[in-house]
Amino acid sequence: MRPIPASQLVSRRRCLAGALALMVVGLCATHDARAALQIEITSGVRDPVPIAIVPFARAVPADGGMDVAEVVQHDLEGSGRFRALPRERMPATPTRAAEIAPAVWKGTGSDYVVVGRVTAIDNGQLAVDFDLLNTLTGARLAAQRFVGAASALRNAAHRVSDVIYQKILGVRGAFATRIAYVAADGSPPAQHYQLIVSDADGANQHLILESRFPLMSPSWSPDGQWLAYVSFETKHSGVYVQLVRSGERRQVSARAGVNGAPEWSPDGRKLALTLGGGGGNPDIYILDLASQELTRLTDDPAIDTEPVWAPDGHSLYFTSDRAGSAQIYRIAAQSGAHPTRITFGGSYNARPRVSPDGSQLAMVTLDNGAYRIAVQDLASGTARVLSHGRLDESPSFAPNGATLIYSERDGERGALATVSTDGLTGLRLKAPQGEVREPAWGPFSP
Numbered sequence: 001m002r003p004i005p006a007s008q009l010v011s012r013r014r015c016l017a018g019a020l021a022l023m024v025v026g027l028c029a030t031h032d033a034r035a036a037l038q039i040e041i042t043s044g045v046r047d048p049v050p051i052a053i054v055p056f057a058r059a060v061p062a063d064g065g066m067d068v069a070e071v072v073q074h075d076l077e078g079s080g081r082f083r084a085l086p087r088e089r090m091p092a093t094p095t096r097a098a099e100i101a102p103a104v105w106k107g108t109g110s111d112y113v114v115v116g117r118v119t120a121i122d123n124g125q126l127a128v129d130f131d132l133l134n135t136l137t138g139a140r141l142a143a144q145r146f147v148g149a150a151s152a153l154r155n156a157a158h159r160v161s162d163v164i165y166q167k168i169l170g171v172r173g174a175f176a177t178r179i180a181y182v183a184a185d186g187s188p189p190a191q192h193y194q195l196i197v198s199d200a201d202g203a204n205q206h207l208i209l210e211s212r213f214p215l216m217s218p219s220w221s222p223d224g225q226w227l228a229y230v231s232f233e234t235k236h237s238g239v240y241v242q243l244v245r246s247g248e249r250r251q252v253s254a255r256a257g258v259n260g261a262p263e264w265s266p267d268g269r270k271l272a273l274t275l276g277g278g279g280g281n282p283d284i285y286i287l288d289l290a291s292q293e294l295t296r297l298t299d300d301p302a303i304d305t306e307p308v309w310a311p312d313g314h315s316l317y318f319t320s321d322r323a324g325s326a327q328i329y330r331i332a333a334q335s336g337a338h339p340t341r342i343t344f345g346g347s348y349n350a351r352p353r354v355s356p357d358g359s360q361l362a363m364v365t366l367d368n369g370a371y372r373i374a375v376q377d378l379a380s381g382t383a384r385v386l387s388h389g390r391l392d393e394s395p396s397f398a399p400n401g402a403t404l405i406y407s408e409r410d411g412e413r414g415a416l417a418t419v420s421t422d423g424l425t426g427l428r429l430k431a432p433q434g435e436v437r438e439p440a441w442g443p444f445s446p
Helices: 006-018 068-078 102-106 150-169
Strands: 025-027 038-043 049-053 082-084 112-120 125-134 140-149 178-185 192-199 206-211 215-220 226-231 238-243 249-253 259-264 270-275 283-288 294-296 304-309 315-320 327-332 349-354 360-367 370-377 383-385 393-397 403-410 413-420 426-430 435-441
Touching: 038 068, 049 068, 049 150, 068 082, 068 112, 068 150, 102 125, 112 150, 125 150, 140 150, 150 192, 178 215, 178 413, 192 215, 192 226, 206 226, 215 435, 226 259, 238 259, 238 270, 249 270, 259 304, 270 304, 283 304, 304 349, 315 349, 327 349, 349 393, 360 383, 360 393, 370 403, 403 426, 403 435
Parallel strands: 049 082, 049 112, 215 259, 393 435, 413 435
Antiparallel strands: 025 206, 038 426, 112 125, 125 140, 178 192, 178 435, 192 206, 215 226, 226 238, 238 249, 259 270, 270 283, 283 294, 304 315, 315 327, 349 360, 360 370, 370 383, 393 403, 403 413, 413 426
Protein backbone atom coordinates (compact mmCIF):
# COMPACT_ATOMS: atom_id res chain seq x y z
CA MET A 1 0.00 0.00 0.00
CA ARG A 2 1.34 3.45 -0.90
CA PRO A 3 1.64 5.98 1.95
CA ILE A 4 -0.85 8.83 1.88
CA PRO A 5 0.40 12.35 2.77
CA ALA A 6 -0.39 13.28 6.36
CA SER A 7 -2.36 16.33 5.25
CA GLN A 8 -4.67 14.06 3.22
CA LEU A 9 -5.11 11.69 6.13
CA VAL A 10 -6.14 14.58 8.37
CA SER A 11 -8.48 15.92 5.70
CA ARG A 12 -10.14 12.54 5.20
CA ARG A 13 -10.75 12.12 8.92
CA ARG A 14 -12.38 15.54 8.96
CA CYS A 15 -14.52 14.63 5.95
CA LEU A 16 -15.83 11.48 7.60
CA ALA A 17 -16.64 13.36 10.78
CA GLY A 18 -18.49 16.06 8.85
CA ALA A 19 -20.51 13.55 6.85
CA LEU A 20 -22.34 12.57 10.01
CA ALA A 21 -23.74 16.05 10.49
CA LEU A 22 -26.96 17.57 9.21
CA MET A 23 -26.50 19.95 6.34
CA VAL A 24 -26.68 23.60 7.31
CA VAL A 25 -24.89 26.12 5.09
CA GLY A 26 -25.02 29.89 5.41
CA LEU A 27 -23.46 32.60 3.27
CA CYS A 28 -22.25 35.89 4.65
CA ALA A 29 -20.44 38.68 2.84
CA THR A 30 -19.46 41.04 5.65
CA HIS A 31 -20.88 39.79 8.92
CA ASP A 32 -18.59 39.71 11.92
CA ALA A 33 -17.38 36.24 12.82
CA ARG A 34 -16.22 34.90 16.16
CA ALA A 35 -14.01 36.77 18.62
CA ALA A 36 -10.66 38.03 17.31
CA LEU A 37 -7.71 35.68 17.37
CA GLN A 38 -5.37 36.03 20.32
CA ILE A 39 -1.78 36.85 19.40
CA GLU A 40 1.29 35.50 21.19
CA ILE A 41 4.76 36.53 19.95
CA THR A 42 6.85 33.35 19.96
CA SER A 43 10.17 34.66 18.64
CA GLY A 44 11.88 37.87 17.57
CA VAL A 45 15.26 39.27 16.60
CA ARG A 46 17.83 39.84 19.33
CA ASP A 47 18.16 43.56 18.68
CA PRO A 48 14.77 44.91 17.57
CA VAL A 49 14.65 48.43 16.18
CA PRO A 50 13.74 50.90 18.95
CA ILE A 51 10.92 53.18 17.82
CA ALA A 52 8.52 55.66 19.43
CA ILE A 53 4.97 55.64 18.06
CA VAL A 54 3.29 58.69 19.53
CA PRO A 55 -0.52 58.68 19.94
CA PHE A 56 -2.11 60.25 16.85
CA ALA A 57 -4.36 63.29 17.17
CA ARG A 58 -7.96 62.09 17.15
CA ALA A 59 -10.99 63.01 15.07
CA VAL A 60 -13.70 62.61 17.70
CA PRO A 61 -16.31 61.18 17.23
CA ALA A 62 -15.74 60.33 13.55
CA ASP A 63 -12.85 57.96 14.28
CA GLY A 64 -15.07 55.68 16.37
CA GLY A 65 -12.57 55.66 19.20
CA MET A 66 -9.89 53.84 17.23
CA ASP A 67 -6.32 54.36 18.45
CA VAL A 68 -4.37 54.37 15.18
CA ALA A 69 -0.97 54.50 16.89
CA GLU A 70 -1.89 51.44 18.96
CA VAL A 71 -2.66 49.46 15.79
CA VAL A 72 0.66 50.55 14.26
CA GLN A 73 2.53 49.56 17.42
CA HIS A 74 0.74 46.21 17.49
CA ASP A 75 1.77 45.58 13.87
CA LEU A 76 5.42 46.52 14.25
CA GLU A 77 5.99 44.77 17.57
CA GLY A 78 4.12 41.72 16.30
CA SER A 79 6.65 41.46 13.46
CA GLY A 80 9.31 40.67 16.05
CA ARG A 81 11.63 43.29 14.55
CA PHE A 82 10.65 46.43 16.48
CA ARG A 83 10.53 47.48 20.13
CA ALA A 84 8.17 50.37 20.88
CA LEU A 85 8.77 53.00 23.56
CA PRO A 86 6.10 52.77 26.30
CA ARG A 87 3.79 55.76 26.24
CA GLU A 88 4.49 56.64 29.85
CA ARG A 89 8.14 57.21 28.94
CA MET A 90 7.42 59.61 26.09
CA PRO A 91 8.74 63.15 26.78
CA ALA A 92 5.92 64.78 24.78
CA THR A 93 3.00 64.01 22.46
CA PRO A 94 3.74 65.84 19.19
CA THR A 95 1.49 65.21 16.20
CA ARG A 96 3.58 66.87 13.46
CA ALA A 97 7.19 66.56 12.35
CA ALA A 98 7.91 70.24 13.14
CA GLU A 99 7.06 69.59 16.81
CA ILE A 100 9.71 66.88 17.27
CA ALA A 101 13.04 67.58 18.97
CA PRO A 102 15.13 64.69 17.60
CA ALA A 103 17.82 64.82 20.31
CA VAL A 104 15.20 64.55 23.06
CA TRP A 105 13.69 61.45 21.49
CA LYS A 106 17.13 60.00 20.86
CA GLY A 107 17.65 60.33 24.60
CA THR A 108 14.79 57.91 25.18
CA GLY A 109 16.68 55.24 23.27
CA SER A 110 14.46 55.51 20.19
CA ASP A 111 16.07 55.48 16.75
CA TYR A 112 12.85 56.59 15.06
CA VAL A 113 9.72 58.57 15.93
CA VAL A 114 6.28 58.29 14.32
CA VAL A 115 3.72 61.09 14.75
CA GLY A 116 0.38 61.63 13.06
CA ARG A 117 -3.18 62.81 13.13
CA VAL A 118 -6.64 61.70 12.03
CA THR A 119 -8.80 64.41 10.47
CA ALA A 120 -12.44 64.41 9.39
CA ILE A 121 -12.74 65.73 5.82
CA ASP A 122 -15.48 66.00 3.19
CA ASN A 123 -18.15 63.36 2.51
CA GLY A 124 -17.73 61.67 5.87
CA GLN A 125 -14.22 60.51 5.06
CA LEU A 126 -11.17 60.50 7.30
CA ALA A 127 -7.59 61.43 6.47
CA VAL A 128 -4.65 59.85 8.26
CA ASP A 129 -1.41 61.84 8.00
CA PHE A 130 1.83 60.64 9.52
CA ASP A 131 5.55 61.43 9.62
CA LEU A 132 8.50 59.13 10.29
CA LEU A 133 11.71 60.75 11.56
CA ASN A 134 15.22 59.48 12.23
CA THR A 135 16.20 60.75 15.68
CA LEU A 136 19.95 60.65 14.95
CA THR A 137 19.90 62.76 11.80
CA GLY A 138 16.55 64.50 12.16
CA ALA A 139 15.71 63.45 8.60
CA ARG A 140 12.08 62.89 7.71
CA LEU A 141 11.97 59.45 6.10
CA ALA A 142 8.27 59.40 5.25
CA ALA A 143 5.36 61.83 5.15
CA GLN A 144 2.19 60.35 3.75
CA ARG A 145 -1.61 60.65 3.79
CA PHE A 146 -4.25 57.93 3.50
CA VAL A 147 -7.89 58.86 2.87
CA GLY A 148 -10.94 56.65 3.19
CA ALA A 149 -14.21 55.92 4.92
CA ALA A 150 -14.33 55.70 8.70
CA SER A 151 -14.85 51.95 8.34
CA ALA A 152 -11.44 51.74 6.63
CA LEU A 153 -9.54 53.48 9.42
CA ARG A 154 -7.98 50.29 10.69
CA ASN A 155 -6.77 49.46 7.20
CA ALA A 156 -5.22 52.94 6.98
CA ALA A 157 -3.34 52.21 10.22
CA HIS A 158 -2.02 48.98 8.68
CA ARG A 159 -0.89 50.95 5.63
CA VAL A 160 1.02 53.31 7.90
CA SER A 161 2.75 50.26 9.37
CA ASP A 162 3.57 49.00 5.87
CA VAL A 163 5.31 52.24 4.96
CA ILE A 164 7.31 52.35 8.20
CA TYR A 165 8.37 48.72 7.82
CA GLN A 166 9.59 49.30 4.27
CA LYS A 167 11.37 52.58 4.99
CA ILE A 168 13.33 51.13 7.91
CA LEU A 169 13.87 47.50 6.87
CA GLY A 170 13.78 47.80 3.08
CA VAL A 171 11.05 45.15 2.71
CA ARG A 172 7.46 45.94 1.73
CA GLY A 173 5.14 45.47 4.69
CA ALA A 174 2.16 43.10 4.52
CA PHE A 175 0.09 44.38 7.46
CA ALA A 176 -2.67 45.76 5.22
CA THR A 177 -3.32 42.35 3.67
CA ARG A 178 -5.87 39.67 4.62
CA ILE A 179 -5.87 36.01 5.50
CA ALA A 180 -8.54 33.36 5.03
CA TYR A 181 -8.81 30.34 7.28
CA VAL A 182 -11.18 27.65 8.50
CA ALA A 183 -12.49 27.65 12.09
CA ALA A 184 -14.01 24.51 13.60
CA ASP A 185 -15.85 24.08 16.88
CA GLY A 186 -17.67 21.24 18.60
CA SER A 187 -17.32 17.48 18.34
CA PRO A 188 -18.77 15.03 15.78
CA PRO A 189 -21.59 14.74 14.90
CA ALA A 190 -22.24 18.33 15.98
CA GLN A 191 -19.18 20.07 14.54
CA HIS A 192 -19.55 23.54 13.12
CA TYR A 193 -17.29 25.03 10.44
CA GLN A 194 -16.67 28.63 9.37
CA LEU A 195 -14.68 30.13 6.53
CA ILE A 196 -13.35 33.44 7.83
CA VAL A 197 -11.46 36.38 6.33
CA SER A 198 -9.58 38.74 8.63
CA ASP A 199 -6.79 41.28 8.64
CA ALA A 200 -3.34 39.70 8.59
CA ASP A 201 -3.14 40.12 12.38
CA GLY A 202 -6.33 38.10 12.92
CA ALA A 203 -8.52 41.10 13.78
CA ASN A 204 -11.44 42.59 11.84
CA GLN A 205 -12.95 39.18 11.08
CA HIS A 206 -15.70 38.59 8.54
CA LEU A 207 -17.65 35.40 8.12
CA ILE A 208 -17.70 34.16 4.52
CA LEU A 209 -19.43 30.80 4.94
CA GLU A 210 -20.64 28.56 7.76
CA SER A 211 -21.62 24.91 7.56
CA ARG A 212 -22.16 21.71 9.49
CA PHE A 213 -20.02 20.01 6.85
CA PRO A 214 -16.25 20.33 6.47
CA LEU A 215 -14.76 23.33 4.67
CA MET A 216 -11.23 23.02 3.30
CA SER A 217 -8.44 24.46 1.18
CA PRO A 218 -9.27 28.19 0.84
CA SER A 219 -7.35 29.87 -1.97
CA TRP A 220 -7.29 33.56 -2.96
CA SER A 221 -7.70 34.80 -6.51
CA PRO A 222 -4.74 36.98 -7.58
CA ASP A 223 -6.87 40.14 -7.38
CA GLY A 224 -8.03 39.33 -3.84
CA GLN A 225 -11.71 39.45 -4.82
CA TRP A 226 -12.56 35.74 -4.84
CA LEU A 227 -11.97 32.67 -2.71
CA ALA A 228 -11.96 29.10 -3.98
CA TYR A 229 -12.52 26.33 -1.45
CA VAL A 230 -13.82 22.80 -0.94
CA SER A 231 -17.18 22.16 0.75
CA PHE A 232 -18.90 18.88 1.61
CA GLU A 233 -22.37 20.42 1.95
CA THR A 234 -23.85 17.96 -0.56
CA LYS A 235 -22.24 15.03 1.31
CA HIS A 236 -19.72 14.92 -1.52
CA SER A 237 -16.66 17.08 -2.10
CA GLY A 238 -17.25 20.07 -4.36
CA VAL A 239 -15.12 23.05 -5.36
CA TYR A 240 -16.73 26.49 -5.09
CA VAL A 241 -15.65 30.03 -5.91
CA GLN A 242 -17.12 32.93 -3.96
CA LEU A 243 -16.91 36.69 -4.30
CA VAL A 244 -15.73 37.88 -0.90
CA ARG A 245 -17.47 41.25 -0.87
CA SER A 246 -20.96 40.18 -1.95
CA GLY A 247 -21.13 36.47 -1.16
CA GLU A 248 -21.93 35.60 -4.79
CA ARG A 249 -21.03 31.94 -5.12
CA ARG A 250 -21.01 29.09 -7.61
CA GLN A 251 -19.95 25.47 -7.74
CA VAL A 252 -17.27 24.84 -10.37
CA SER A 253 -16.46 21.17 -9.82
CA ALA A 254 -18.53 18.33 -8.39
CA ARG A 255 -17.28 15.44 -10.43
CA ALA A 256 -17.38 11.82 -9.31
CA GLY A 257 -14.71 11.00 -6.75
CA VAL A 258 -12.31 13.55 -5.29
CA ASN A 259 -12.74 17.29 -5.93
CA GLY A 260 -10.02 19.05 -3.95
CA ALA A 261 -7.11 21.43 -3.46
CA PRO A 262 -8.17 24.34 -5.74
CA GLU A 263 -5.47 26.87 -6.57
CA TRP A 264 -5.94 29.97 -8.75
CA SER A 265 -3.71 30.56 -11.75
CA PRO A 266 -1.71 33.82 -11.73
CA ASP A 267 -4.02 35.31 -14.37
CA GLY A 268 -7.15 34.41 -12.35
CA ARG A 269 -8.76 32.53 -15.27
CA LYS A 270 -8.11 28.95 -14.19
CA LEU A 271 -7.96 26.66 -11.18
CA ALA A 272 -5.52 23.83 -10.64
CA LEU A 273 -7.40 20.97 -8.99
CA THR A 274 -6.99 17.49 -7.61
CA LEU A 275 -9.66 15.24 -9.17
CA GLY A 276 -10.13 11.56 -8.42
CA GLY A 277 -12.66 10.40 -10.96
CA GLY A 278 -14.85 7.36 -10.47
CA GLY A 279 -11.84 5.20 -9.64
CA GLY A 280 -10.83 7.49 -6.82
CA ASN A 281 -7.15 7.89 -7.84
CA PRO A 282 -6.18 11.57 -7.52
CA ASP A 283 -4.48 13.38 -10.40
CA ILE A 284 -3.75 17.02 -11.24
CA TYR A 285 -6.01 18.94 -13.63
CA ILE A 286 -6.44 22.52 -14.81
CA LEU A 287 -10.00 23.88 -15.00
CA ASP A 288 -10.77 26.85 -17.25
CA LEU A 289 -13.39 28.75 -15.25
CA ALA A 290 -15.06 30.39 -18.25
CA SER A 291 -15.37 27.33 -20.50
CA GLN A 292 -15.30 24.59 -17.83
CA GLU A 293 -12.72 22.84 -20.03
CA LEU A 294 -10.47 20.40 -18.16
CA THR A 295 -6.82 19.75 -18.97
CA ARG A 296 -5.30 16.67 -17.37
CA LEU A 297 -1.67 17.11 -16.32
CA THR A 298 -0.86 13.83 -14.54
CA ASP A 299 -1.98 10.27 -15.18
CA ASP A 300 -0.28 7.98 -12.71
CA PRO A 301 -1.45 5.27 -10.30
CA ALA A 302 0.22 7.23 -7.52
CA ILE A 303 -1.52 9.90 -5.44
CA ASP A 304 -0.94 13.28 -7.15
CA THR A 305 -2.36 16.17 -5.14
CA GLU A 306 -1.91 19.70 -3.70
CA PRO A 307 -1.05 21.60 -6.91
CA VAL A 308 0.26 25.16 -6.82
CA TRP A 309 1.20 27.45 -9.69
CA ALA A 310 4.61 28.93 -10.32
CA PRO A 311 4.32 32.74 -10.40
CA ASP A 312 4.84 32.85 -14.18
CA GLY A 313 1.88 30.51 -14.77
CA HIS A 314 3.90 28.20 -17.03
CA SER A 315 4.32 25.33 -14.56
CA LEU A 316 2.93 23.87 -11.35
CA TYR A 317 4.31 22.08 -8.31
CA PHE A 318 2.46 19.20 -6.69
CA THR A 319 2.81 16.38 -4.15
CA SER A 320 3.11 12.79 -5.34
CA ASP A 321 4.06 9.45 -3.78
CA ARG A 322 5.03 7.97 -7.16
CA ALA A 323 8.59 7.29 -5.87
CA GLY A 324 7.30 5.45 -2.80
CA SER A 325 6.94 8.41 -0.42
CA ALA A 326 5.47 11.88 -0.60
CA GLN A 327 7.75 14.24 -2.54
CA ILE A 328 7.28 17.43 -4.57
CA TYR A 329 7.38 17.57 -8.37
CA ARG A 330 7.17 20.26 -11.02
CA ILE A 331 5.27 19.90 -14.28
CA ALA A 332 4.59 22.22 -17.22
CA ALA A 333 1.03 23.54 -17.39
CA GLN A 334 0.13 21.62 -20.54
CA SER A 335 -1.19 18.21 -21.41
CA GLY A 336 1.43 15.53 -22.05
CA ALA A 337 4.17 17.15 -19.96
CA HIS A 338 6.43 15.01 -17.79
CA PRO A 339 7.01 15.89 -14.12
CA THR A 340 10.42 16.55 -12.58
CA ARG A 341 11.16 15.71 -8.97
CA ILE A 342 12.17 18.76 -6.90
CA THR A 343 12.69 17.48 -3.33
CA PHE A 344 15.20 14.80 -2.36
CA GLY A 345 16.02 15.48 1.28
CA GLY A 346 14.12 13.28 3.74
CA SER A 347 11.38 10.72 3.38
CA TYR A 348 8.42 13.12 3.30
CA ASN A 349 7.95 16.52 1.62
CA ALA A 350 4.44 17.73 0.76
CA ARG A 351 2.02 20.67 0.43
CA PRO A 352 4.21 22.89 -1.79
CA ARG A 353 3.78 26.65 -1.87
CA VAL A 354 5.91 28.98 -4.02
CA SER A 355 7.18 32.38 -2.91
CA PRO A 356 5.85 35.36 -4.89
CA ASP A 357 9.21 35.86 -6.62
CA GLY A 358 9.45 32.16 -7.50
CA SER A 359 12.76 31.63 -5.70
CA GLN A 360 11.63 29.56 -2.71
CA LEU A 361 9.42 26.56 -2.11
CA ALA A 362 7.66 26.15 1.24
CA MET A 363 6.53 22.67 2.25
CA VAL A 364 5.67 20.31 5.06
CA THR A 365 8.60 18.02 5.82
CA LEU A 366 9.15 15.11 8.20
CA ASP A 367 11.83 16.24 10.65
CA ASN A 368 12.87 14.01 13.56
CA GLY A 369 9.47 12.33 13.60
CA ALA A 370 7.50 15.61 13.46
CA TYR A 371 5.80 17.37 10.56
CA ARG A 372 7.28 20.85 10.23
CA ILE A 373 7.44 23.77 7.82
CA ALA A 374 10.56 24.02 5.69
CA VAL A 375 11.72 26.27 2.85
CA GLN A 376 13.84 25.11 -0.09
CA ASP A 377 15.85 27.44 -2.29
CA LEU A 378 14.83 26.41 -5.80
CA ALA A 379 18.13 27.43 -7.37
CA SER A 380 20.44 25.54 -5.02
CA GLY A 381 18.09 22.88 -3.64
CA THR A 382 19.12 23.76 -0.08
CA ALA A 383 16.28 23.36 2.47
CA ARG A 384 15.86 24.74 5.99
CA VAL A 385 13.34 23.73 8.64
CA LEU A 386 11.64 26.83 10.08
CA SER A 387 8.98 25.61 12.52
CA HIS A 388 9.26 23.55 15.68
CA GLY A 389 5.86 21.89 16.17
CA ARG A 390 4.83 18.25 15.95
CA LEU A 391 2.05 18.66 13.34
CA ASP A 392 2.61 21.85 11.34
CA GLU A 393 0.66 22.05 8.07
CA SER A 394 -0.70 24.27 5.30
CA PRO A 395 2.07 26.85 4.73
CA SER A 396 1.17 30.02 2.82
CA PHE A 397 3.49 32.87 1.86
CA ALA A 398 2.77 36.50 2.67
CA PRO A 399 2.64 38.51 -0.58
CA ASN A 400 6.00 40.10 0.27
CA GLY A 401 7.60 36.65 0.54
CA ALA A 402 9.12 37.48 3.93
CA THR A 403 6.78 35.47 6.16
CA LEU A 404 4.82 32.21 6.12
CA ILE A 405 1.56 31.48 7.90
CA TYR A 406 0.68 27.87 8.70
CA SER A 407 -1.44 25.76 11.04
CA GLU A 408 -0.07 23.98 14.12
CA ARG A 409 -1.28 22.08 17.16
CA ASP A 410 -1.40 24.12 20.37
CA GLY A 411 -2.00 21.33 22.86
CA GLU A 412 -5.03 19.51 21.49
CA ARG A 413 -6.35 22.46 19.48
CA GLY A 414 -5.41 23.80 16.07
CA ALA A 415 -3.92 27.30 15.94
CA LEU A 416 -2.31 29.47 13.30
CA ALA A 417 1.30 30.55 13.44
CA THR A 418 3.71 32.66 11.41
CA VAL A 419 7.43 32.37 10.88
CA SER A 420 9.74 34.62 8.90
CA THR A 421 11.61 32.96 6.05
CA ASP A 422 14.89 33.66 7.85
CA GLY A 423 13.50 31.79 10.86
CA LEU A 424 14.12 34.67 13.28
CA THR A 425 10.60 35.87 14.08
CA GLY A 426 7.25 34.22 14.70
CA LEU A 427 3.90 34.50 16.43
CA ARG A 428 0.88 32.35 17.23
CA LEU A 429 -2.77 33.21 16.59
CA LYS A 430 -5.25 31.23 18.69
CA ALA A 431 -9.04 31.19 18.78
CA PRO A 432 -10.66 31.74 22.21
CA GLN A 433 -12.56 28.50 21.58
CA GLY A 434 -12.47 25.73 19.01
CA GLU A 435 -9.62 25.60 16.57
CA VAL A 436 -8.41 27.36 13.43
CA ARG A 437 -6.56 25.83 10.49
CA GLU A 438 -5.78 25.89 6.76
CA PRO A 439 -4.71 29.54 6.43
CA ALA A 440 -4.24 31.26 3.07
CA TRP A 441 -2.54 34.66 2.87
CA GLY A 442 -4.16 37.03 0.40
CA PRO A 443 -2.44 39.30 -2.13
CA PHE A 444 -1.56 42.96 -1.74
CA SER A 445 -4.51 45.32 -2.12
CA PRO A 446 -4.47 47.82 -4.99
